[in-house]
Amino acid sequence: MTEREAREQLVEVAASFHRRGLSPGSSGNLSVRLPDGFLCTPTNASLGSLDPRRLSKLDEGGAHVSGDPPTKETFLHLAMYGQRPDANAVVHLHSPFAVAVSCLADLDERSVLPPITPYFVMRVGKLPLVEYVRPGDPKLGEAVANVARSHACVLLANHGPVTSGRTLGEAVNAAEELEETARLYLTLRGQALRVLTSEQIDELRRVFGAHWPDE
Template sequence: MTALLSEETRARDEIARIGASIFSRGLTFGSTGNISVRLSDGSLLMTPTNACLGELEPARLSRFTAEGVHVDGDKPTKEAFLHRCMYCARADAGAVVHLHSTHSVAVSILADVDPADVLPPLTAYYVMRVGTLPLVRYFPPGDARLAEAVGEEAGRHHAVLLANHGPVVAGKTLREAQYAVEELEETARLFLMLDGRRVRPLTADQVAELRRR
């Protein structure tokens, strides 16, 4: 029990610290975005509803049982199901980050992207940290159909892009999820900057080599 309490304390502090970093660099704004961590007993810590990631109080984070029942902390975000979908589908997921990051959202609104893989492999780090990025069709925030749509993709992809909404990214650790969602946002920014210009993305062979590594 003591070890679990120590793990939970560290996770609470890390969520607040990474939330502040994400917010201070303009990767989300207002009360948008949410972060969660799965503890070793399967329980979840999650940023609550209407919380600014730049002003999180570790003691007020929402806590859920392994079965998804809210048992402690402030009222949970209505997007908690996005996190649970990832955890249910991915046994390796230790954390999930969902943002409304500007460039990723902009790409999610474009009419002519490939819904099976939204962004091209512009850099090696994008391939290694994100990989294939499917576009999840639009549903209103909190809609149960969005949970079903995310669940359909989560088993095959640790990162998805919600149409007209933003990215949801899982990682083995919170730091890994943070780096992946930041790589996704930076690649979306590059993609928009290069719009209309001829580009030289990585070839299929180069992508395959990265994945083998």
């Protein structure tokens, strides 16, 4: 993919998130890795009205090179890229059902959502909760980095999800699957859940390479 194609795809995906209410206001930010750095969405920008020519470009060290000033949460993206060499895209949303789950008390911080569906296991994997740190504080990047090596997706407490993927499409699919699973989980709260068994999860590991650690 050329840089021009990456810019156009990033804007298209961002607009889709905004239309569907997954990034209200000026919330949410996306990025893709380039051969010479990164493209990311600008700070205080609505994902529904981005200009591909004005996307922020960063060098390989994360310094701003061109375009509008980058999202103030650039460190979240750099933390994921730094710990996951195979990641070429990162999506951070304030999608409502995932945010709602992130505000619940007594969550299992090692695995916030149970394995309700095979698609959650395959596309998201075991989802850890990252402790609350105020938005814009670089310490949040450090907290993400502590778990990103073994998890492609995380949930920020009282904040929202961060997903990564080998392609932008993969990161987007993970973000959408996470939001759908959060919706199902909240819908089913108080009911007896039938989750996937360890044998069924093992089969997803073998057939699809799903990442769901036993510990």
